[in-house]
Amino acid sequence: MIDVFGMALKDYQNGQYTEDIKTFSSLDEEDVIPVPYLFRTFDEMPKIEQKALExxxxxxxxxxxxxxxxxxxxxNKGLKxxxxxxxxxxxxxCKARGVESTVKNSILNYSEENFDTLLLLMNGVGLAGKLKNLSAFLQHLASLLQPNxxxxxxxxxxVYMFEQDDDGGYWIPDDGSYYGEVEFEMEYKGHKSKPFDWVYVDINTLQNACESNGLNCELILSGEHYDYLAKLTLK
Known part of the structure; x- marks a missing residue:
């Protein structure tokens, strides 16, 4: 399988940046991920990411x-x-840029160590793929946590991506699936990734899922565009 995302990152790192990553999704036809954005400094990050890092x-x-x-x-702040x-x-x-400890693996296959902080930024919860996988995903994350x-x-x-009616309600397709579930494909320099599932989870749905999986879920910060940062801890 072609590592489309990795190809783009390596090109940028090696000074061969000529184009961005195109994304195609079940929500909108085409968008781009600007590759330089993936190399951003703290000052260039959105407030939600800055807060998480703090x-x-x-x-x-x-x-x-x-x-x-x-x-x-x-x-660079001195954390492990x-x-x-x-x-x-x-x-x-990551290695070329100086990250000292790296692991090539998917999170669901990783269970080597326990951590004080698990960081899932840029809609990291999307890795669950579909809402029905969210409970198992949260349980696996919880298993990687130190007690505190x-x-x-x-x-x-x-929800903002769906059409609104005159009452301010949203027209959400009633096909039995959760409206935050999206299928994506990426393309870079003519190479396409396989389609993959990705899920955006609204805060209420996340809080309910945490509640039923023995986790506290605290809303830390709401962004300017329906986005938010949450902190999950063991009950």
């Missing part, structure tokens, strides 16, 4: 680390950080 403490697992921007910031990503290219870029550990994650309520 709250991170102890031994940190940066899940879906990408180019390692969050890991590097925390490492492990950057985890399923992309070979992402991990090689925390999970810091952000997501969005994508």
């Amino acid at each position: 709250l991170a403490r102890g031994n940190v697992l940066d899940i879906g680390a990408g180019a390692g921007s969050h890991s590097l910031y925390l490492q 950080v492990t950057a985890l990503d399923n992309s070979e290219g992402a991990i090689s870029v 550990g925390q999970i810091l994650l952000d997501s969005s309520d994508i």
Whole structure:
């Protein structure tokens, strides 16, 4: 399987940046992920990410680390950080940029160590894929926590992407699936990824899922665009 995301990161790292990653989803036809954005500094990050990095403490697992921007910031602050990503290219870029501890794996297959902070930024909860997987996903994350550990994650309520009626309600398709479930494909320099499932979870749905899985869920910050940062801890 072609590591489309990793290819783009490696090109940028090696000074061969000429185009961005195109995304195609079941929600909108085409969008882009600007590759330089994945290499952003703390000052260039949205408030939600900055807040999460300020709250991170102890031994940190940066899940879906990408180019390692969050890991590097925390490492430079003196924290012990492990950057985890399923992309070979992402991990090689993390190493090239100076991240000291990296793991190439998917989070669901990882169980080597316990952490004080699990970081899932850029809608990291999306890795659950579908809402029906959220409970198992949260349980697995909880199993990686130290007793007083925390999970810091952000997501969005994508209800705004649906049409509104005159009463201010939203026209959400009634096909039995959760409206935050999206199928994505990525394309870079003519190479396409396989389609993959991704889920955006609204805060109420997340809080209910946490409640039924023995986790506290605290809303830390709401962003400007239906996005939010939440902190999850063991009950």
